[in-house]
Amino acid sequence: MTTNRTRADTARLALLEAILPHAAFDGWNEASLAAAAKDAGMSTGEVQLYLTGGVLDLIGFWSLELDRQARDSIEEVDLAAMKVRERVTFAVRQRLEAIGPDEEVARKARARLLLPDAAGLGAKLVWNTSDMIWRALGDPSTDFNFYTKRMTLSAVYTSSLSAWLADMSGDKAEAAAFLDRRIGNVMQFEKVKAQVRKAASGLPDPAGLLAKLRYGLGRS
Template identity: 70%
Template sequence: MTQTQGSESVRDRLLGAILSEAAFDGWNGASLAAAARECGLSDGDVRLALPRGVLDLVARWSQRCDREAEAEIGAADLKSMKIRERVTFAVLARLETIGSDDEAARKARARLLLPDAGTLGAELIWATSDMIWRALGDSSTDVNFYTKRMTLSAVYGSSLAAWLGDQSADKAEAKAFLDRRIENVMQFEKFKAQTRKLTANLPDPAEIFGKLRYGFDRRT
């Protein structure tokens, strides 16, 4: 086993042990120490596997949930769904990987808002959005690659907050919130498509500005 594989194994063991601790005490040094004791790991083992401490475990959990959701999306009959249904299904699949660990997830979200977490929260949401689009078969490489992920990051981030705030068993309010957000996105995409059609025959702004900068051809 390589050092990297060993560190990953330690992270997975610690993650399994810390979820129940974090639900009560939050993602902090105390809950990490308790998880390490449960796993029989030394401080050195923990520091080697987790250079950023509990933040590495939060990231590991998000990545694990991404993999679980990706497998579920990949096993679904996506061809029978419309694009809106596919995106909704995929986002729900990811949210449902949280399972019964809602409180640990709420505490993780709060932890990511602290200054020392930097941009990690945004990076994890972007990674989740990227996973969803790839799992849905998106192959875009142009500007659409980024706009799709930016839009879905906003949808997923707000839907995650609604999911964690909805303490009902069926998450009905959170699901309704997600439906509204997806509807907003679909309306925006429809508006963009209509705008492209209306402006298809208009002059290219880049060409106009280029002429303004370098001068119009007087022969025209």
């Protein structure tokens, strides 16, 4: 994991490591957080200082930690030797594999994020993961493409995470096949979108046509 942490992040990491075994059995709740604080030797005041949002803050911190681990794994590989589809598939898989032996904890976290008081947090964390993946892959897109790529990958990651956590096999063959299909669908969509964009490049500008119609086609 990342070094040179702030004092606050060091404390959050200690709480995270302490809560994982509790969350696996009892879920992400205040009782698990209290037990983790006790195990980490922290007072209630310290927990409130470092986690102003309670256990939800710790879920968010865990997600960012997994993002960092995945990013490091992605950046260690020679991506230039891969095709675009292979790069994206590899990167998503690195993020899924970062969960490691804590799959039950991840299931419990996903359930916790569905509760009303966590509205929006789950989507934000998925967006952060998608953004991390594209940045780690060196994506140069800006403006509209920047957002569409992340929105598309967010959908891919969310569905692939469900398949990953549902696949109880050791090799994750079904989950890997699901991920490959989803990436394939996205790449096909991108191919069609590029073809449409190319075909439309030679067409008249609609905005210009509408401006001319306003005054009559005979005017320049």
